[in-house]
Amino acid sequence: MPRIEVDVNRCKGCELCVVACPYKVISLSGKFAHTGYYPAAMVQPEKCTGCTLCALVCPDVAIEVYK
Amino acid sequence: MEKKVFSRTKGLTEVFMRYCPGCGHGVIHRLVAEAIEELGVRKRTIGIAPVGCSVFADEYFNCDMIQPAHGRGPAVATGMKRVKPDCIVFSYQGDGDLASIGMAETVHAAARGERITIIFVNNAIYGMTGGQMAPTTLVGMKSTTSPFGRDPRVAGYPIKVCELLSTLEAPSYLARVSVHKPANVIKAKKAIKKAFQVQIDDLGFSLVEILSQCPTDWFVTPLQAVEYVEKAMVPFYPLGEFKTPEGKKEPAKAETKMAVEKG
Ligand SMILES: Cc1ncc(C[n+]2csc(CCOP(=O)(O)OP(=O)(O)O)c2C)c(N)n1
Ligand code: SF4
Ligand code: SF4
Ligand code: SF4
Numbered sequence: 001m002p003r004i005e006v007d008v009n010r011c012k013g014c015e016l017c018v019v020a021c022p023y024k025v026i027s028l029s030g031k032f033a034h035t036g037y038y039p040a041a042m043v044q045p046e047k048c049t050g051c052t053l054c055a056l057v058c059p060d061v062a063i064e065v066y067k
Numbered sequence: 068m069e070k071k072v073f074s075r076t077k078g079l080t081e082v083f084m085r086y087c088p089g090c091g092h093g094v095i096h097r098l099v100a101e102a103i104e105e106l107g108v109r110k111r112t113i114g115i116a117p118v119g120c121s122v123f124a125d126e127y128f129n130c131d132m133i134q135p136a137h138g139r140g141p142a143v144a145t146g147m148k149r150v151k152p153d154c155i156v157f158s159y160q161g162d163g164d165l166a167s168i169g170m171a172e173t174v175h176a177a178a179r180g181e182r183i184t185i186i187f188v189n190n191a192i193y194g195m196t197g198g199q200m201a202p203t204t205l206v207g208m209k210s211t212t213s214p215f216g217r218d219p220r221v222a223g224y225p226i227k228v229c230e231l232l233s234t235l236e237a238p239s240y241l242a243r244v245s246v247h248k249p250a251n252v253i254k255a256k257k258a259i260k261k262a263f264q265v266q267i268d269d270l271g272f273s274l275v276e277i278l279s280q281c282p283t284d285w286f287v288t289p290l291q292a293v294e295y296v297e298k299a300m301v302p303f304y305p306l307g308e309f310k311t312p313e314g315k316k317e318p319a320k321a322e323t324k325m326a327v328e329k330g
Contacts, residue, residue, distance in 0.1 A: 010083065037088065052073040055073040
């Protein structure tokens, strides 16, 4: 199953990955991380294709993609 | 078997980047870091960090780095490259750094055709100092020193650095890209790699201008900022290649002595 891993220590909740994902896999999580930001998380993991578009736009290089 | 198809490049250190959420600097760092890593030159690369929000770039890039005075990147890069011609030297600069205080260094390094690569981050504002107008601030764009929007009667018009430098003979590669959408990020990576390749092949001066978003000093959200890049910046700053080594023509050499007709 393709999936992404978000490094919650790096993510700043900018949402650029949320709009970059063509399948609406990602959303900001409701709980904030110790950094004070709401990190990105997979909300529809079954829809992920591993296309890496989210990782391409992430300014904090917080996303890794597995396929 | 599960495979990692996107991982953090070794060209970046593990240090946490102190940029605002959604700031374009982070993506641009990744592209530069991936380029030097993929081209196999990271261990002989010297990067030059500017004064500006990316003043700490020396902590983020996993190569030798130096951090000179504001705007002096191209001059320091010139020195580095001339004493260590086997090294790959890049200067990373914002628009305040490159096109205000450092304009003389930039233009002359380009005119001399120094064999360096400049990564020019155009976010149309002075980020680090709190959002003052830059030479690249768009007409009508609000900043702390143009609170009613940039007025060309007072502040003139924004400088198009690629177009300006393309009037010079020496530069080999000049391109403008942006990083506001995945497709643009892919093109930006190509241009940055090409710029480094020009230096590796010893073909001369290369510069890539990257339109970037500064949500904090534009007083917008990251999503509004990338939309602003698309709707306001790209129409004024056209994307594309302005000079390539393939398209370069050597100008005719002038004779040192004028032929004087004797009568
Ligand atoms: C000699 C000198 N003059 C002025 C400054 C103040 N200063 C620091 S950063 C900066 C401009 C930053 O803008 P830019 O280069 O566009 O980079 P950004 O922060 O937007 O990435 C200025 C004027 C300084 N540090 N040194
Ligand atoms: S783009 Fe990166 S920093 Fe921004 S929300 Fe997504 S994972 Fe977090
Ligand atoms: S890899 Fe592609 S499909 Fe999966 S979350 Fe990222 S953008 Fe969406
Ligand atoms: S002030 Fe602007 S350029 Fe500086 S880190 Fe924040 S968003 Fe980036």
